[in-house]
Amino acid sequence: MVHELIVLLLPVQPIVATATGVEMVSVVYSDLANECPPDELDALSAMHKSPIPPIDNGSQLYICYLMLLSDAVERSQVRQLLAELTVLNRRLREAQNAYQDLVNSYQDLVETLLAVIETSKGRFHNWGYVIYRTTYSAESNASFPDIIRFIEACIKKQFVSAGADRPRNYVSEDWPKYRSTIMEDPAQFQGASLDEIRTHFGTWVDAQGIRDKWTKFRMCIIIDEESLQTLKDATVAETETENFHEPLRYVKVLEAFPDIDQYDIFPGWMKCWTYALWSLWENMQDGDDMKMQHAFIEEDDPWPDVYIG
Numbered sequence: 665m666v667h668e669l670i671v672l673l674l675p676v677q678p679i680v681a682t683a684t685g686v687e688m689v690s691v692v693y694s695d696l697a698n699e700c701p702p703d704e705l706d707a708l709s710a711m712h713k714s715p716i717p718p719i720d721n722g723s724q725l726y727i728c729y730l731m732l733l734s735d736a737v738e739r740s741q742v743r744q745l746l747a748e749l750t751v752l753n754r755r756l757r758e759a760q761n762a763y764q765d766l767v768n769s770y771q772d773l774v775e776t777l778l779a780v781i782e783t784s785k786g787r788f789h790n791w792g793y794v795i796y797r798t799t800y801s802a803e804s805n806a807s808f809p810d811i812i813r814f815i816e817a818c819i820k821k822q823f824v825s826a827g828a829d830r831p832r833n834y835v836s837e838d839w840p841k842y843r844s845t846i847m848e849d850p851a852q853f854q855g856a857s858l859d860e861i862r863t864h865f866g867t868w869v870d871a872q873g874i875r876d877k878w879t880k881f882r883m884c885i886i887i888d889e890e891s892l893q894t895l896k897d898a899t900v901a902e903t904e905t906e907n908f909h910e911p912l913r914y915v916k917v918l919e920a921f922p923d924i925d926q927y928d929i930f931p932g933w934m935k936c937w938t939y940a941l942w943s944l945w946e947n948m949q950d951g952d953d954m955k956m957q958h959a960f961i962e963e964d965d966p967w968p969d970v971y972i973g
């Protein structure tokens with residue numbers, strides 16, 4: 665005969681993904697063991713045969729213990745409560761198992777990622793944009809070498825400022841590996857359209873079997889007559905001045921294999937501010953499409969049709 669019903673609501677918190685939760689439960693449980701009638705203790709035991717695994721994210725978990733010390737309460741009612749508790753505990757364990765599966769998947773993913781990074785080390789010694797030149801006017805011939813130096817200085821400026829808070833000194837390790845690949849040949853590229861350049865670039869990439877393998881092979885820069893007009897008097901010294909934002913200088917950047925359908929407004933290329941070339945590279949390094957970057961161009965930007973990072 666039991667004499668009293670005591671319902672203990674025990675906040676077990678915070679239960680985080682450590683063994684602590686399990687330990688807390690078993691401590692509480694052993695205290696109960698002194699007071700619980702043997703048959704109820706068995707019921708509790710059965711419920712907790714498998715230890716309660718740690719639960720997710722610090723949210724509170726309430727575990728209900730029933731101690732039957734009185735006959736003022738219907739045993740059947742208590743049985744029913746215990747049964748409900750069992751169901752809840754089972755659901756909790758299922759949720760925790762699902763959570764553990766997720767954690768395992770994360771760990772697997774991270775390991776795979778690390779393995780991929782490890783294998784890729786040293787595979788590409790140099791990095792940098794492929795740059796197509798489609799204008800060969802006298803003006804272009806005179807300024808092209810300076811324009812390349814200017815573009816590289818712009819990339820470096822942003823690369824260095826973005827690198828300031830990196831743990832690894834990637835500026836000293838990785839900047840020296842920057843190399844532009846210049847595609848320059850009046851016979852092939854003089855006045856070539858963007859589509860013609862895409863065909864050439866895509867063929868060049870596919871011939872090496874490196875489609876989609878790396879940022880360098882997913883997009884290229886085009887310096888055509890229009891961009892030349894914004895670049896022709898640019899100097900490296902200008903990149904060091906306070907006023908480096910003005911005037912607007914841009915190139916065209918073109919995606920080799922754009923994934924676009926009839927509903928996309930992205931035409932497969934965009935104008936890119938020379939100082940945003942490193943942002944673009946960095947933002948596309950994770951394999952994202954250029955159209956995602958194109959979507960960042962805002963109507964009310966100072967230069968409404970130019971990507972500024």
Ligand SMILES: *[C@@H]1O[C@H](CO)[C@@H](O)[C@H](O)[C@H]1NC(C)=O
Binds near residue numbers: 720
């Ligand atoms: C923890 O999980 C609960 C339930 O899924 C959720 O409502 C709560 O926002 C989460 N808390 C934190 C800090 O993530």
Ligand SMILES: *[C@@H]1O[C@H](CO)[C@@H](O)[C@H](O)[C@H]1NC(C)=O
Binds near residue numbers: 800801803805
């Ligand atoms: C510019 O240089 C190219 C060779 O790179 C040459 O074919 C072309 O005639 C030059 N353009 C002018 C206007 O001199």
